[in-house]
Amino acid sequence: MTTFVLVPGGWRGGWYFSGLADRLRTAGHRALAITPTGVGDRAHLNAADVNLDTHIDDVLAVLATEEVSDAVVVGHSYGGMVITGAADRAPSGVVRRLVYCDAYVPEDGQSCWDLTSDAYRSVFLDGAAADGYTVQPRPGSDPRVTAHPLASFLQRIRLDGAGLREVTTRDYVYLSGWDGTPFTAVRDRLSHDPAWRVHTLHSGHDVCRDAPREFLEILLLGEEP
Template sequence: MATFVLVPGGWHGSWSFEAVVPLLERAGHAVHAMTLTGLRSDDDNATVATTNLDTHADDVLRLLDRAHITSATLVGHSYGGMVIAAAADRADGRVSRLVHLDAYVPRDGESCWSSTTERYREAFVAGAATTGYAVRPPKGGDPRRRPHPLASFLQTIRLAGTLAQVPRREFIYCSGWEHRTPFAELRTRLQADPGWQVHDLPTGHDAMHEAPEAVAALLLGGGAGSAARPTTCVEDPIARAPGRRSDAAGR
């Protein structure tokens, strides 16, 4: 039995994995879908203003401590790739697998800000214009999204090198939005790295909702097969902003 820790991307909470969680649980695995600090409904402005990438990595580490997890599969979507990388580097060998689901795979000294495209940096700046510390969700997506702590997009990651010791590292590239994705160069880089396995899914960025069976199949170690056929939705978090089934918030 595997233990999955699912970390959402920017503006999202545990609900972003709602279609995938039951598929993993049905296969007999433990699943913890997280809502990170600053993205919870009861977080006050001060919490959002002081939350950064370290805060989110600590959320994951606290969950590992609290649930006594010693062999975790960390799955990070989009910005969540920054979080699982930081957490795995500090987890003292408690992470056995990393899955970056159309997500950033940072190197030491990089940030979400430095790793993304100018289009996304402009969206971060525009989204934070009102408060200076919280990035509003782009218009037109899932109404459950919340303002995202700006500092977590800006903070550079510091990696001690233990991340490279995680036995299994995978990157899932969503190819259905190739004219907008910030991950094309990353895919090329990881394909040339023997330490990584790269999978392609013909979906938009929001693969968990477009093709949950295909995502679950990859997480369970199988091929995506015919389940990888996308629906008509191609979620772009900027152009269209959209276990336990209970929320595993990192308090």
């Protein structure tokens, strides 16, 4: 049995992965869906000082309290920033595999702001115009999404590489079915890196809505119940 730790992208809580978590459990695995501080059912904790480090600490706290080891940690979109930091800071033996789904893959000193497109930088700034620290979701979004802490998009990640060196398997899932994706260059770069397994799904950015079965198949590659 594998423990899957699921980290959502911006504006979304653990609810985003509820269906996927159920499917993983049906397949004989353990699934823990993270709700980062300040979003979802923890939206009441949003504040100007909630940042990327806060969200990394959220994941590390779950790993510790749930006594997780040998885990597969999955990040969607902004969640790629979070899982990178969590894997790097986790104790030895806790994280075995990382799966980035249409996600940012930062190096030391990079932020989501640095890695995203001009269009998404505008989304961040325009969305935070009301109070300066919470990025409101775009009109027409899923009604469950909530404002997201601006500082988490702006803070640069700090990595020393210790925990990341223990990760034995890295997957990148590129979702090709939407316009304006900032992830094409990431897919192209990692496709030439033998340390990565790169997959392409013809899906919009909302993979749990558009390609849930195909995404599940990728997660289960090599994982025995």
